[in-house]
Amino acid sequence: MLNTVSFVLTTALLAPAAPAAADPVRTAAQETVSAGATGVQIRAVRDGHTRTATAGVSELDSRKPVSPTGRFRIGSTTKSFVATVVLQLVAEHRIELDTPVERYLPGLLPRGEEITVRMLLQHTSGLYNYLRSISLAGADLEKVRYQHFSPESLVAIATARPLEFPPGSRFSYSNTNYVVLGMLVERATGHAWGEEVTRRILRPLGMHQTSVPGDRTRIPGRHAHGYQEMNGKLADISELNPSVAGASGEMISTTVDLDKFVQALAAGRLVPPALLGQMTTPRSATEEYGLGLQIRTTPCGIPVFGHTGGIPGYGTIAFTSADGKRRVEASLTMGRGPGDDAYYSLIDKVICA
Template sequence: MLNTVPFVLTAALLAPTTPAAADPIRTVARETVAAGATGVQIRAVRDGHSRTVTAGVSELDTRKPVSPTGRFRIGSTTKSFVATVVLQLVAEHRLGLDAPVERYLPGLLPRGSEITVRMLLQHTSGLYNYLRTISLEDADLEKIRYQHHSPESLVAIAAARPLDFPPGSKFSYSNTNYVVLGMLIERTTGHAWGDEAAKRILRPLGMRETVIPGDRTRIPGRHAHGYQEMNGKLVDVTELNPSVAGASGEMISTTADLDKFAHALAAGRLVPPALLTQMTTPRSATEEYGLGVQTRTTPCGIPVFGHTGGIPGYGTIAFTSADGKRRVEASLTLGRGPGDDAFYSLIDKVICA
C-alpha cells in the first residue's frame, strides 16, 4: 500500500528542529504521501530561512528515501521560464506584446493575424490543445513515450482544427500556446528557446542543476522515480522523451533551483516592473492566470504567483508571495494520486504556516 511507505525528513541547516506535532510542513508531506504520492520533497522559505522536507520513497519496492536535492521533471512550470524570456524580448523591443503572431511566424496559425503574443501567454488564443489528440494516459503513453515530436508537428495538430473560440474572448489552457512561443523565441533570436532560457535565466541565476533535455529520455543525476497507473498497475515512467511537451513542459530541475528562479522573478531581477505587474495580473477577477504564471490568494490572505506542473510520473509546484518573503517549491512523484486539489492545498498550507 502506498500509504505505508517510510517517511524521511531532511531539513536545511537554517531551519531549527521542530517537534512533529507542531511542524505543519512535515504534516503536509505526510498527507501528500498518504493521498497517493510515491514520494515528495517540499522546500519552504520564509523570511530568508529555508528548509526541505521529504516523505515517501524514491523508488517503489525499496526503502530508498527521497533526496532533498534530487532532480525531477517540472512539466508546465516550464511555461514561466518561457514567458520570462518572451517578456525580456518585449522589454528589448524585439517583440510586441500585442502584436499578431502572423508578423513573426507567417502562415503558422489559423487566424494568426488576430492572435497576439499576449493571448498566447495568457491562454486566450483559442488554439486547440494538441494534447487532446496525443494522449499521455495509460497504454497511449507507452506507444509514444520514446518518440520525437517536433514543435512544428505539435502545432500542426492544432492548426488543422478550428479555434475553440474567437481569439481573446475567453481563457482556455492550451499547451499549443507555449510551443508556439518557443518557436517565436527561436525566430526572434536565432537560437532555440532552451538556449535563450539558459543564457538569460539559468546561467545568471546559477541554476546549475536545471536541464532542458530535448530528446534525452533520462533524468540525469540523483532523482526519484515517477509512476503512472496503467491497467490497474503502477508503471515506472521515469524515462520519457519530453519533446512531446517541448516549450510547454520539458524542463528538469530541483526545488533549490526553482527557488532561485521564483526569488529572482519576485524581486524584479528578470522582468522590468511594469511587465512583471502585467505578468502577475489576471485578465479578469474570475481568472487566475496572468502571463505565464498562475495567481492565487491563500486562505491567510497572502497573494502568491507561480506555476504548477504535471507530466507523466511527476507533479511540480513553484510559488512565491508577491514580496518574495514566502516561497514554496515541491516535487511529487506520482503513483495513484493525489488529485489537483492537493497541489493547491499544499501551496496554501506551506505559505500560511
C-alpha cells in the same frame, strides 16, 4: 520539606514535556503521500529561513528515501521560464505583446492576424490543445513514450482543428500556446528557446541542476522515480522523451533551483517591474492566470504567483509571495494520485504556516 524554589524546580523537572508543535512542512509532505503520491520533496522559505521535508520513497519496492535535492521533471512550470524570456524580449523591443503572431511567424496559425503574443501568454488565443489528441494516460503512453515530436508537428495537430473560440474572447488552457511561443523565441533570437532560457536565466542565477533535455530520455543525477498506472499496475515511467511537451513542459530542475528562479522573478531581477506587473495580473477578476504565471490568493490572504506542473510521473509546485518573503517549491512523484486539489492544498498549508 522543600522550600519554594526547590519545589518549583522539582515540579518542572518531573512535569511531562509539552508536545512539540507539528512541522507544517513535514505534515504537508506526509499528507501528500497519504493522498496517493509515491514520494514528495518540499522546500519552503519564510523570511529567509528555509525548511525542507520529504516523505514516501524514491523508488517502489525499496525503502530508499526521497532526496530533498533530487532532480525531477517540472512539466508546465516550464511555461514561466518561457514567458520570462518572452517578456525580456518585449523589454528589448524585439517582440511586442499586442502584435499579431502572423507578423513573426507568417502562415503558422489560422487567424494568426488576430492572435497576439499576449493571447498566447495568457491562454486566450482559442488554439486547440494538441495534447487532447496525444494520449499520455495509462498504456497509451507506451505508444509515444520515446517518440520525437517537433514543435511544427505539435502545432500542426492543433491547427488541424478549428479555433475553440474567437481569439481574446475567453481563457482556455492550451499547451499549444507555449509551443508557439518557443518557436517565436527562436524566430526573434535565432536560437532555440532552451538556449535562450539557459543563457538568460539558468546561467545568471546559477541554476546548475536545471536543464532543457530535448530528446534525452533520462533524468540526470539523483532523482525519485515517477509512476503511472498501466493495466492495473504502477509502471515506472521516469524515462520518456519530453519533446512531446516541448516549450510547454520539457524542463528538469530541483527545488533549490526553482527557488532561485521564483525569488529572482519576485525581486525584479529577471523582468522589469512594469512587465512583471502584467505577468502577475489576470485578465479579469474571475481568472487566475496572468502572462505565464498562475495567481492565487491563499486562505490566509497572502497572494502568491508561480506555476504548477504536470508530466507523466511528476507534479511540480513553484510559488512565491509578491515580496518574495514566502516561497514554496515541491516535487510530487506520482503513483495513484494525488488529484489537482493536492497541489493547491500544499501551497496553502506551507505559505500560511
